[in-house]
Amino acid sequence: MEAMDLSLKMDPSEGKSKEGEGEEDNGGELVSGDNHDREVEEGCSDEVGSGVEVATAEAEEIGGDEGEEEGGGGDGSFHLHVPQQESRSKYELNELQEEMSRIREENNVLKKFVDQTMKEYCDLQMRVALIQQANDATDRQNLLSLAGNLSGEQTTACNSTEKSKEMTPSPSGGNGDDLELSLMLQTTTTGRKDSPIGRQGMIMSSKGSHLGNRLEERCKMARVDPGGVPSLSSLVSSNRSKTRVSVRARVEGATMNDGCQWRKYGQKIAKGNPCPRAYYRCTVASGCPVRKQVQRCLEDMSILITTYEGTHNHPLPVGATAMASTASTAASFMLVDSSVPSLSNQYGISGSSLSNQYGISGSSLNPSLGHHSQISSPSVANGGAGRSSYINPSDPSREFIFGLTRIHDPEHPIKQFPIGNSSDSLSAQMGFPWINPTKSAALLSNLFPTKDEH
DNA sequence: CGGATTTGACCGGCGC
DNA sequence: GCGCCGGTCAAATCCG
Numbered sequence: 001m002e003a004m005d006l007s008l009k010m011d012p013s014e015g016k017s018k019e020g021e022g023e024e025d026n027g028g029e030l031v032s033g034d035n036h037d038r039e040v041e042e043g044c045s046d047e048v049g050s051g052v053e054v055a056t057a058e059a060e061e062i063g064g065d066e067g068e069e070e071g072g073g074g075d076g077s078f079h080l081h082v083p084q085q086e087s088r089s090k091y092e093l094n095e096l097q098e099e100m101s102r103i104r105e106e107n108n109v110l111k112k113f114v115d116q117t118m119k120e121y122c123d124l125q126m127r128v129a130l131i132q133q134a135n136d137a138t139d140r141q142n143l144l145s146l147a148g149n150l151s152g153e154q155t156t157a158c159n160s161t162e163k164s165k166e167m168t169p170s171p172s173g174g175n176g177d178d179l180e181l182s183l184m185l186q187t188t189t190t191g192r193k194d195s196p197i198g199r200q201g202m203i204m205s206s207k208g209s210h211l212g213n214r215l216e217e218r219c220k221m222a223r224v225d226p227g228g229v230p231s232l233s234s235l236v237s238s239n240r241s242k243t244r245v246s247v248r249a250r251v252e253g254a255t256m257n258d259g260c261q262w263r264k265y266g267q268k269i270a271k272g273n274p275c276p277r278a279y280y281r282c283t284v285a286s287g288c289p290v291r292k293q294v295q296r297c298l299e300d301m302s303i304l305i306t307t308y309e310g311t312h313n314h315p316l317p318v319g320a321t322a323m324a325s326t327a328s329t330a331a332s333f334m335l336v337d338s339s340v341p342s343l344s345n346q347y348g349i350s351g352s353s354l355s356n357q358y359g360i361s362g363s364s365l366n367p368s369l370g371h372h373s374q375i376s377s378p379s380v381a382n383g384g385a386g387r388s389s390y391i392n393p394s395d396p397s398r399e400f401i402f403g404l405t406r407i408h409d410p411e412h413p414i415k416q417f418p419i420g421n422s423s424d425s426l427s428a429q430m431g432f433p434w435i436n437p438t439k440s441a442a443l444l445s446n447l448f449p450t451k452d453e454h
Numbered sequence: 455c456g457g458a459t460t461t462g463a464c465c466g467g468c469g470c
Numbered sequence: 471g472c473g474c475c476g477g478t479c480a481a482a483t484c485c486g
Binding site: 265266268270271277279291293 | 475
């Protein structure tokens with residue numbers, strides 16, 4: 001290895017080129033070293049150029065100083081040995097220094113390249129984020145415009161659900177053992193729920209898993225759900241309109257714990273579903289008009305469909321507040337869309353507030369309700385926006401269907417269900433980043449009490 | 455005993 | 471007008 005390097009140095013052209021590099025790169029030390037090489041080359045031109053021999057001759061010329069001091073003019077072999085090693089080490093040192101300088105240079109170049117690449121990467125990330133935001137906004141507008149286009153046709157929530165299925169990307173590829181969250185804003189201006197006049201449906205689904213079954217469920221919910229669609233005559237005559245929130249949750253008990261106190265006042269077996277439908281009235285305060293209906297889902301008995309209706313006239317516990325704000329947040333998402341500017345303006349919610357969607361609170365939804373410091377119940381979530389302010393006199397009834405189910409899918413690993421633990425990951429799983437994570441955790445702790453955890 | 459639940463009767467809207 | 475259906479009422483019953 002060393003011999004090879006030295007023999008290369010013996011090549012005049014090589015030496016010159018090296019010298020040139022040395023002058024350009026470092027100068028001083030390397031140049032002096034190469035000059036030594038040249039002197040050796042000239043002085044020993046007759047000798048056969050093995051590396052070692054050249055080095056020896058070099059040592060004889062160079063080593064006048066140290067060689068004489070150390071060797072003291074004694075034995076030639078000793079005299080020649082030390083200077084030879086020193087010259088070699090000097091040469092190696094020069095080589096290493098040269099190598100270092102080259103590497104340093106390369107490092108600088110690479111550093112610049114990496115910096116440039118990182119800048120470009122960051123730029124690209126920013127662009128991708130902007131494009132994704134633009135696409136999301138476009139999707140929302142498409143959904144809402146779709147809901148608007150459905151007006152006048154005999155459409156059902158199922159239809160719009162199917163379309164939303166096509167339009168709404170599934171974050172986890174369509175199947176997964178995590179939460180499915182669907183949110184429906186159902187606007188009806190017709191006298192009857194199956195009337196062809198002016199029925200609008202909008203559904204946003206965060207996941208597309210098991211859509212077949214759940215589409216049917218939602219269809220049934222939208223079609224069978226009684227009483228949610230008051231007749232046109234009643235709407236006109238009494239200016240009365242209803243906004244309802246339907247929550248689908250996998251609950252083992254008869255009802256899910258939503259933080260409110262309810263009293264059962266009736267039970268019916270609705271047509272098309274052998275499971276009885278129970279009717280509850282809020283008993284937190286006397287005269288509270290809020291009612292809810294609870295019914296098992298026909299396709300999946302473990303799913304409990306709870307429909308809230310009305311506006312609480314009292315503050316509610318934290319759990320209900322959390323649920324209300326969650327639902328209302330989702331509702332606010334729809335309200336801020338440009339397709340419903342009147343509603344957006346009514347609440348003073350702008351598009352920019354939606355961009356801060358992670359923290360939209362229920363209270364922001366009903367600023368007109370001065371006596372309410374917060375939306376405090378699921379029913380207020382819809383109704384709070386509801387009769388007093390959410391709906392103008394000609395406003396149709398509205399219904400939110402807010403479903404939370406957990407579907408098992410062997411293809412996807414079971415995710416931890418972060419009840420009360422990791423609300424952030426929960427929001428991510430839910431695919432509803434605009435839901436306040438803290439409130440979502442409270443909501444889910446209510447929807448899925450600990451005793452019901454699997 | 456008071457509150458909650460059950461359950462059959464009743465009411466009103468709507469389609470036929 | 472009749473029947474169907476969803477929603478509500480209220481008496482009976484249950485429960486702590």
